[in-house]
Amino acid sequence: MNTHFAPRLLAAAALFAGSTAHAALPGFEDYAAASDADLDAMRGGFEFNINGMQLTLAFSLEQLTYVNGELVSSMKLTPLQFGPMAPTPASAVASAPPPADTSPPPQIAQSSTSPTTVTTQVLNNQGVLTLVQNGTGNTFTLPQSLAALNTVIQNTVNNQVIRNLTVMNATLSIQQAAAAMRLGAALNQMSAAGLR
Structure with missing residues (x-):
């Protein structure tokens, strides 16, 4: 790993985790601190330039719940996408069906029919609650407010x-290298076509 890249990756992870660094990390002394507005625009990833190569680092979070090896709940939070594509707003995609209406959620969620697994998702402007109930007789009282991503099993x-996994995906792309590879593939294809 490039020794100049490691401190930047650590700083990126700290920014993504919501940490605030009060002292400059080694190698970052000459960089100005980003404003809150700049950071708000960069959530989900960012672009930076190292030795003339444009790098894009993008993040996503996925939460998976398995009962006896069977996937019963899946939610993926995909922040902004960068590059030549049009920006997409942050979204939460859930595999369990959302509530049928948009009225405030009921205060009690129950599962008392069969010994199967029931998954319910409550979405509002404060956060997402995933409720996984396995078996009969489960009762849960919803909190007044939700914080970010919550899972109750x-x-x-x-x-x-029962397994509940939270996976953070980080994708590093080098746009110039990808463009060079596409150009090389196109030239190889034209050369092969010319030899026929």
Whole structure:
């Protein structure tokens, strides 16, 4: 790994995690601190230039819940996309169906029919709550306010294997290298066509 790139990647991870660095990291002493407005525009990733190469670093979060090896809930938070594509606003995509109406959620969620797994998602402007209930007799009272991404898992069945995973995906793309590879592939294709 390039020794100049490692401190920048650590700083990017700190920014993404919401941490605030009070002292400059080694290698960042000459850089000006970004304003809050600049940081708000960059959430989800950012672009930077190293030795004349334009790099794009993009992030996404995915939360998966498995009961006995079967995927019962999946939510993916995909922030802004960069590059030649048109920017897409941040969105949360959930595999479980959202509530049928947009009225305030009921205060009690229950599962008392069969010993199957029921997944419910409550979305509002404060956050997302994923409720996974495995078995019968589960009761949950929704909080007055939600914070970001929440998952509540209730289980009333013995000998169940329950996994809840949060995966952060980071994608680093080098736009100039990708363009050079496309140009090289096109030239190779034309050369091969000319030899026929």
